[in-house]
Amino acid sequence: MTSFGKRLAPAAASAALMPQSFPARLVLPDGAERNCTVSAIDPDSALFHGMAPLPEGTPVVAFIEEIGRIDGRAGERDSDGGLWLSFGLRGARRARFIRHLRWLVRREQGLAAAERRHTRYEPRQASARIVLAGGREQPCEVLDISLSGAGLRARVRPSIGSPVTLGRMKGRVVRFFEGGFAIEFLTPLERSDLDSALR
Numbered sequence: 122m123t124s125f126g127k128r129l130a131p132a133a134a135s136a137a138l139m140p141q142s143f144p145a146r147l148v149l150p151d152g153a154e155r156n157c158t159v160s161a162i163d164p165d166s167a168l169f170h171g172m173a174p175l176p177e178g179t180p181v182v183a184f185i186e187e188i189g190r191i192d193g194r195a196g197e198r199d200s201d202g203g204l205w206l207s208f209g210l211r212g213a214r215r216a217r218f219i220r221h222l223r224w225l226v227r228r229e230q231g232l233a234a235a236e237r238r239h240t241r242y243e244p245r246q247a248s249a250r251i252v253l254a255g256g257r258e259q260p261c262e263v264l265d266i267s268l269s270g271a272g273l274r275a276r277v278r279p280s281i282g283s284p285v286t287l288g289r290m291k292g293r294v295v296r297f298f299e300g301g302f303a304i305e306f307l308t309p310l311e312r313s314d315l316d317s318a319l320r
Contacts, residue, residue: 145169147206148182159185160203164210164219166196170203181206187225187297189281191218217282221296252286253279263287264301268310274301 142158147169149155157171167183175181175195183191183206196205210218244263251261251273261275271287279285279294285304286292292304 142170143186143188145183145185147172148184149175150180162188162222164208164215164222166205166207167191167193168199168203168205170201172204174198175204188221189278189294189297214282217293221281224296249288251275253277254284261287262301268306270295270303270305272298272301272303278302 142160143162145157145159147155147157155172157169159167159169161168162185167185169183177195177197179195181193181195183193185191191206191208191210193206193208196207198204208218244266247263249261249263250258252258259275259277261273264272264274266272270292271290273285273287278297279302281294281296283294284291285294287304290306290310291308292306294302295305296303
Protein backbone atom coordinates (compact mmCIF):
# COMPACT_ATOMS: atom_id res chain seq x y z
CA MET A 122 0.00 0.00 0.00
CA THR A 123 1.22 3.52 -0.67
CA SER A 124 0.80 6.94 0.86
CA PHE A 125 -1.15 9.63 -0.92
CA GLY A 126 0.46 10.68 -4.17
CA LYS A 127 3.25 8.13 -4.49
CA ARG A 128 1.70 6.36 -7.49
CA LEU A 129 0.37 9.63 -8.84
CA ALA A 130 3.60 11.62 -8.53
CA PRO A 131 6.64 9.31 -8.49
CA ALA A 132 8.95 12.14 -7.40
CA ALA A 133 7.13 12.34 -4.06
CA ALA A 134 8.98 10.47 -1.34
CA SER A 135 6.24 10.40 1.30
CA ALA A 136 2.71 11.38 2.28
CA ALA A 137 3.86 14.97 2.78
CA LEU A 138 1.98 15.87 -0.41
CA MET A 139 -1.23 15.53 1.60
CA PRO A 140 -0.48 16.66 5.16
CA GLN A 141 -4.09 16.81 6.34
CA SER A 142 -6.36 13.81 6.66
CA PHE A 143 -9.86 13.59 5.21
CA PRO A 144 -12.95 13.09 7.38
CA ALA A 145 -14.83 9.99 6.28
CA ARG A 146 -17.79 7.78 7.11
CA LEU A 147 -18.03 4.02 6.59
CA VAL A 148 -21.37 2.26 6.14
CA LEU A 149 -21.23 -1.41 7.19
CA PRO A 150 -23.31 -4.28 5.72
CA ASP A 151 -25.84 -4.05 8.59
CA GLY A 152 -26.37 -0.32 7.94
CA ALA A 153 -24.31 0.84 10.93
CA GLU A 154 -22.16 3.92 10.31
CA ARG A 155 -18.68 4.67 11.63
CA ASN A 156 -16.99 8.08 11.55
CA CYS A 157 -13.27 7.94 10.83
CA THR A 158 -10.46 9.66 8.94
CA VAL A 159 -8.39 8.78 5.87
CA SER A 160 -4.64 9.38 6.14
CA ALA A 161 -3.39 7.76 2.92
CA ILE A 162 -5.00 6.97 -0.39
CA ASP A 163 -4.11 5.78 -3.88
CA PRO A 164 -6.20 4.53 -6.84
CA ASP A 165 -6.61 1.06 -5.30
CA SER A 166 -6.83 1.55 -1.54
CA ALA A 167 -7.11 3.91 1.43
CA LEU A 168 -6.06 3.80 5.08
CA PHE A 169 -8.83 4.55 7.62
CA HIS A 170 -8.29 5.42 11.29
CA GLY A 171 -10.57 5.63 14.31
CA MET A 172 -12.77 2.57 13.99
CA ALA A 173 -13.00 -0.96 15.34
CA PRO A 174 -11.49 -3.88 13.40
CA LEU A 175 -13.52 -5.54 10.64
CA PRO A 176 -13.14 -9.08 9.29
CA GLU A 177 -11.00 -9.05 6.16
CA GLY A 178 -13.17 -9.00 3.05
CA THR A 179 -16.15 -7.25 4.69
CA PRO A 180 -17.93 -5.10 2.06
CA VAL A 181 -18.26 -1.45 3.10
CA VAL A 182 -19.29 1.84 1.52
CA ALA A 183 -16.96 4.76 2.21
CA PHE A 184 -17.96 8.42 2.00
CA ILE A 185 -14.75 10.47 1.99
CA GLU A 186 -14.75 14.27 2.22
CA GLU A 187 -13.39 15.85 -0.99
CA ILE A 188 -13.68 12.51 -2.81
CA GLY A 189 -17.20 11.10 -2.44
CA ARG A 190 -18.57 7.58 -2.33
CA ILE A 191 -16.39 4.53 -2.95
CA ASP A 192 -17.34 0.87 -2.52
CA GLY A 193 -14.64 -1.39 -1.14
CA ARG A 194 -13.67 -4.28 1.10
CA ALA A 195 -11.86 -4.34 4.41
CA GLY A 196 -8.24 -5.48 4.25
CA GLU A 197 -5.44 -5.86 6.77
CA ARG A 198 -4.72 -3.50 9.64
CA ASP A 199 -1.51 -1.51 9.76
CA SER A 200 0.92 -1.25 12.68
CA ASP A 201 -0.85 1.83 14.09
CA GLY A 202 -4.27 0.17 14.11
CA GLY A 203 -5.52 1.70 10.90
CA LEU A 204 -7.69 -0.30 8.51
CA TRP A 205 -6.89 -0.62 4.81
CA LEU A 206 -9.86 -0.58 2.47
CA SER A 207 -9.32 -1.94 -1.04
CA PHE A 208 -11.26 -0.53 -3.99
CA GLY A 209 -12.41 -2.32 -7.11
CA LEU A 210 -12.63 0.62 -9.49
CA ARG A 211 -12.45 -0.22 -13.19
CA GLY A 212 -12.47 1.52 -16.56
CA ALA A 213 -13.77 5.07 -16.85
CA ARG A 214 -14.65 5.35 -13.16
CA ARG A 215 -11.10 4.47 -12.11
CA ALA A 216 -9.73 6.99 -14.63
CA ARG A 217 -11.97 9.73 -13.17
CA PHE A 218 -10.86 8.80 -9.67
CA ILE A 219 -7.18 9.05 -10.62
CA ARG A 220 -7.77 12.46 -12.24
CA HIS A 221 -9.40 13.69 -9.05
CA LEU A 222 -6.57 12.40 -6.84
CA ARG A 223 -4.06 14.14 -9.09
CA TRP A 224 -6.04 17.36 -8.76
CA LEU A 225 -5.92 17.06 -4.96
CA VAL A 226 -2.14 16.59 -5.10
CA ARG A 227 -1.78 19.66 -7.34
CA ARG A 228 -3.96 21.67 -4.97
CA GLU A 229 -1.68 20.82 -2.05
CA GLN A 230 1.29 21.91 -4.14
CA GLY A 231 -0.45 25.24 -4.84
CA LEU A 232 -0.85 24.46 -8.54
CA ALA A 233 -4.58 23.85 -8.87
CA ALA A 234 -5.62 27.48 -8.49
CA ALA A 235 -3.17 28.49 -11.22
CA GLU A 236 -4.68 25.87 -13.50
CA ARG A 237 -8.19 27.27 -13.28
CA ARG A 238 -9.06 27.88 -16.90
CA HIS A 239 -11.74 30.57 -16.61
CA THR A 240 -12.70 33.42 -14.29
CA ARG A 241 -15.68 32.68 -12.07
CA TYR A 242 -18.60 35.08 -11.69
CA GLU A 243 -21.52 35.45 -9.31
CA PRO A 244 -24.68 34.74 -11.32
CA ARG A 245 -27.43 37.36 -11.50
CA GLN A 246 -29.93 34.64 -10.60
CA ALA A 247 -28.63 32.25 -7.95
CA SER A 248 -31.69 29.98 -7.74
CA ALA A 249 -31.69 27.14 -10.26
CA ARG A 250 -32.52 23.47 -10.66
CA ILE A 251 -30.30 20.51 -11.39
CA VAL A 252 -31.20 17.16 -12.92
CA LEU A 253 -29.31 14.19 -11.48
CA ALA A 254 -28.63 10.74 -12.90
CA GLY A 255 -31.93 8.94 -13.37
CA GLY A 256 -33.84 12.17 -14.08
CA ARG A 257 -34.37 13.29 -10.48
CA GLU A 258 -34.70 17.09 -10.26
CA GLN A 259 -33.50 19.17 -7.29
CA PRO A 260 -33.44 22.89 -6.46
CA CYS A 261 -29.97 24.36 -5.98
CA GLU A 262 -28.10 27.59 -5.40
CA VAL A 263 -25.48 28.61 -7.94
CA LEU A 264 -22.58 29.99 -5.90
CA ASP A 265 -20.46 30.90 -8.91
CA ILE A 266 -20.26 30.07 -12.59
CA SER A 267 -17.59 30.21 -15.28
CA LEU A 268 -17.34 29.22 -18.92
CA SER A 269 -16.20 25.74 -17.88
CA GLY A 270 -18.20 24.93 -14.75
CA ALA A 271 -20.11 26.04 -11.67
CA GLY A 272 -20.08 25.81 -7.89
CA LEU A 273 -23.40 24.60 -6.46
CA ARG A 274 -25.12 24.14 -3.13
CA ALA A 275 -27.99 21.65 -2.84
CA ARG A 276 -29.61 19.32 -0.32
CA VAL A 277 -28.05 16.37 -2.12
CA ARG A 278 -24.38 15.75 -2.85
CA PRO A 279 -23.88 13.66 -6.00
CA SER A 280 -20.83 11.41 -6.12
CA ILE A 281 -17.64 12.44 -7.95
CA GLY A 282 -17.97 11.77 -11.67
CA SER A 283 -21.77 11.56 -11.68
CA PRO A 284 -23.69 13.44 -14.43
CA VAL A 285 -25.53 16.65 -13.51
CA THR A 286 -27.52 18.97 -15.77
CA LEU A 287 -27.68 22.62 -14.69
CA GLY A 288 -30.23 24.56 -16.74
CA ARG A 289 -29.34 23.57 -20.29
CA MET A 290 -25.72 22.69 -19.49
CA LYS A 291 -24.69 19.07 -19.07
CA GLY A 292 -21.74 18.39 -16.79
CA ARG A 293 -20.22 16.08 -14.19
CA VAL A 294 -19.25 16.46 -10.55
CA VAL A 295 -15.50 17.01 -10.24
CA ARG A 296 -14.93 17.93 -6.58
CA PHE A 297 -16.47 18.77 -3.22
CA PHE A 298 -15.81 21.84 -1.09
CA GLU A 299 -17.18 23.08 2.22
CA GLY A 300 -20.88 23.74 1.70
CA GLY A 301 -21.23 22.47 -1.85
CA PHE A 302 -19.78 20.79 -4.93
CA ALA A 303 -18.34 21.78 -8.30
CA ILE A 304 -19.37 20.60 -11.73
CA GLU A 305 -17.48 20.83 -15.00
CA PHE A 306 -19.47 21.41 -18.18
CA LEU A 307 -19.05 18.87 -20.97
CA THR A 308 -19.02 21.76 -23.47
CA PRO A 309 -17.65 25.18 -22.37
CA LEU A 310 -19.97 28.17 -22.56
CA GLU A 311 -19.55 31.36 -24.52
CA ARG A 312 -19.24 34.50 -22.36
CA SER A 313 -22.56 35.81 -23.70
CA ASP A 314 -24.33 32.59 -22.57
CA LEU A 315 -23.46 32.74 -18.86
CA ASP A 316 -26.87 33.96 -17.66
CA SER A 317 -29.08 32.26 -20.23
CA ALA A 318 -27.44 28.88 -19.54
CA LEU A 319 -29.23 28.62 -16.18
CA ARG A 320 -32.70 28.91 -17.68
